[in-house]
């Protein structure tokens with residue numbers, strides 16, 4: 337047999353094996369579908385950690401037996417399980433695929449056709465940027481600061497952030513531990529992309545900002561959801577987080593104050609989580625974009641210098657600079673370099689004049705305090721008004737939102753949000769977009785003036801009567 341024929345034969349053989357794998361995936365998907373039908377009949381939960389643990393163990397053994405790298409085998413298993421969950425969700429929770437942006441777009445269209453809409457959906461504060469920030473941006477444009485910058489950001493801004501953040505936590509943060517990013521959301525993506533590879537797992541605490549699962553899926557990894565509930569005031573049980581850790585877990589994503597619940601994690605929970613992640617060599621991505629809107633003591637992960645963390649911050653919320661798309665992250669210099677490399681690939685850097693506007697924002701403490709006081713007063717008002725409605729909720733400890741459960745079984749969160757918009761012209765977010773088990777919830781954002789909040793809640797009351 338010639339060398340060429342032998343290679344051709346081997347290629348045919350590898351093609352046959354590959355197609356067999358695809359045929360088996362198809363069989364697996366059919367089984368996943370049948371399992372979903374049974375789960376629905378028995379009202380069993382979508383994910384069963386014990387079943388997954390067993391599967392992981394047998395796959396690991398089989399890898400060892402066949403001389404396959406078990407970390408590869410387990411990542412492959414995660415991808416298969418993720419596909420099963422996607423298929424099963426279509427049967428068990430069809431509204432889980434509800435796109436939150438859809439209702440916002442519909443509200444915008446209603447406005448374009450002349451209807452009045454009260455916006456209690458988006459987390460975009462009505463307070464705009466500080467006057468000094470606008471002036472700084474105009475000055476920067478006047479000086480033609482309109483060039484590319486380092487992908488990590490302009491050194492003066494990195495230095496100022498490092499100094500500002502090190503001070504309250506009595507630690508040195510070096511500018512090499514800071515990267516300036518095009519928005520907080522993109523900093524989240526960079527944190528995820530620099531940590532996970534395809535098939536890895538990331539633990540997400542639900543209800544959660546939907547971008548977390550999207551970022552994890554975008555890099556081919558698997559989001560693993562740990563639920564918290566209203567009854568326990570959204571308290572995170574670290575033992576339950578631990579139960580969800582396995583060899584493929586590489587990241588835990590935290591968000592305090594939380595969007596959508598307003599929960600602020602207490603110092604002991606943060607300390608326990610840090611201990612757990614250090615022990616298991618897992619990274620924490622701590623989304624702290626709402627930290628200046630904490631109405632109970634806030635613990636930053638920056639307080640734990642030795643943990644393997646990426647802390648994400650943004651100019652959007654504290655300074656009312658949503659449209660500037662400016663954020664930053666703090667981590668070890670190697671991770672910062674990785675994140676900057678990905679930013680360089682996609683976007684090169686944040687615009688230079690926007691970064692200079694950000695430099696001035698860091699001096700606008702009065703604006704930050706005023707904004708925080710204003711949101712606090714709106715949260716209190718919303719809490720007071722909601723008490724009259726047939727709903728359950730916990731007063732937010734921080735952030736911009738109240739996460740509310742409908743107590744009547746007449747409507748789920750999606751039906752309620754859709755009717756509220758079409759019949760009353762008030763837009764809220766259905767709860768299911770923050771986690772499939774929150775289908776009876778909706779989220780109110782308090783980013784509008786108090787008269788709008790009052791009018792919106794009155795119309796809500798009318799619909800719920």
Ligand code: PLP
Nearest residue numbers: 459519520521545595625650652
């Ligand atoms: N993290 C959370 C929890 C958010 O709610 C948001 C925005 O709504 C962001 C991050 C991203 O903010 P930005 O991209 O405007 O910096």
